[in-house]
Amino acid sequence: MEHVIIDGDWGGDEMQLAAVLLTQPRRANILGATSVFGNASVEHCHRNARNVLALLGRPDIAVYQGASAATSAVKEAEKDGAYGDDGAGGAKLPESTAPATKKSAVDFILETLKNQPEKSVTITVSGPLTNIAQAFASEPDTMRRVKKIIIMGGCTEDIPACDKATRKGNITPYAEFNFYQAPADANTVLQSGLPITLIPMNCSQQLAWDDGLRERVKDKLSGHPQQDAVMQMLSCADFLDELKFGSKQFMHDANCALYAMHPDAYRSSQRAIRVVTEGEKIGMCEVAEEGKRIQVAERITHPTALKLLVSESLSRQLNAALKTR
Numbered sequence: 001m002e003h004v005i006i007d008g009d010w011g012g013d014e015m016q017l018a019a020v021l022l023t024q025p026r027r028a029n030i031l032g033a034t035s036v037f038g039n040a041s042v043e044h045c046h047r048n049a050r051n052v053l054a055l056l057g058r059p060d061i062a063v064y065q066g067a068s069a070a071t072s073a074v075k076e077a078e079k080d081g082a083y084g085d086d087g088a089g090g091a092k093l094p095e096s097t098a099p100a101t102k103k104s105a106v107d108f109i110l111e112t113l114k115n116q117p118e119k120s121v122t123i124t125v126s127g128p129l130t131n132i133a134q135a136f137a138s139e140p141d142t143m144r145r146v147k148k149i150i151i152m153g154g155c156t157e158d159i160p161a162c163d164k165a166t167r168k169g170n171i172t173p174y175a176e177f178n179f180y181q182a183p184a185d186a187n188t189v190l191q192s193g194l195p196i197t198l199i200p201m202n203c204s205q206q207l208a209w210d211d212g213l214r215e216r217v218k219d220k221l222s223g224h225p226q227q228d229a230v231m232q233m234l235s236c237a238d239f240l241d242e243l244k245f246g247s248k249q250f251m252h253d254a255n256c257a258l259y260a261m262h263p264d265a266y267r268s269s270q271r272a273i274r275v276v277t278e279g280e281k282i283g284m285c286e287v288a289e290e291g292k293r294i295q296v297a298e299r300i301t302h303p304t305a306l307k308l309l310v311s312e313s314l315s316r317q318l319n320a321a322l323k324t325r
């Protein structure tokens with residue numbers, strides 16, 4: 001059984017991630033969720049987290065608000081508007097009526113690691129790494145109790161692109177969005193010596209949210225009152241990925257949950273990764289000769305099966321939630 005904290009800049013991507021875990025209740029138990037700035041302000045991402053979990057039938061999973069900006073940001077990093085101002089592509093979900101929480105994301109993460117048995121808690125991170133970097137800075141020994149941190153972020157290989165010959169990022173030609181938003185925090189976490197698996201975008205881009213999948217999900221959600229909102233949330237970044245990679249948007253974040261449940265579906269290797277923290281290539285990953293090694297997932301062995309698993313989990317969980325309301 002995996003006991004999981006989901007940390008992210010919640011939007012449609014995290015909805016897919018959470019659905020994968022929620023449909024496997026005998027193998028995954030979500031201890032709580034934390035929000036962070038990223039695709040939108042932390043207030044928007046926090047609200048999305050609450051609303052998404054309520055829509056998935058689990059308003060009881062508490063969400064704790066996290067960082068509103070990178071730890072050492074000189075100026076706010078540029079965004080690409082991929083998910084609109086609200087991080088949900090303008091989709092209007094019903095407001096969760098779950099009680100608000102007062103504890104911060106960092107306090108929740110640290111308390112959970114102290115209260116649960118050592119090496120029993122997995123954290124998935126699908127937004128900027130600021131909450132994790134701050135928790136580590138505050139109590140490194142507590143953070144060492146974590147079983148595993150599974151991170152979607154960065155890019156460790158050149159990827160063929162449409163607007164350039166190759167790219168090593170989506171937000172800039174060098175940097176992936178999550179790492180670009182908080183490069184120093186990403187570097188701190190990757191150098192921390194904590195047990196980390198990194199799923200860089202050269203791996204996560206193997207899962208495109210393509211036409212066949214979205215038709216399937218749309219069909220299965222026919223009659224669901226939030227069908228349109230869900231489809232809107234999941235497809236709002238198409239325009240950017242089409243421009244850069246000639247593809248419909250990718251299911252980057254779902255990989256964190258898929259890896260937690262099916263690590264054997266990934267080929268990975270041990271590497272030391274450094275994140276560039278200044279200059280033109282800020283946010284870029286460099287493979288370092290020396291330094292703390294982490295697990296880097298490089299390939300998905302059966303992408304079609306995993307894509308189907310995400311889409312089935314999502315439609316199944318959304319429909320099941322509707323029946324229990």
Ligand SMILES: [Ca+2]
Nearest residue numbers: 009013126127
């Ligand atoms: Ca995300």
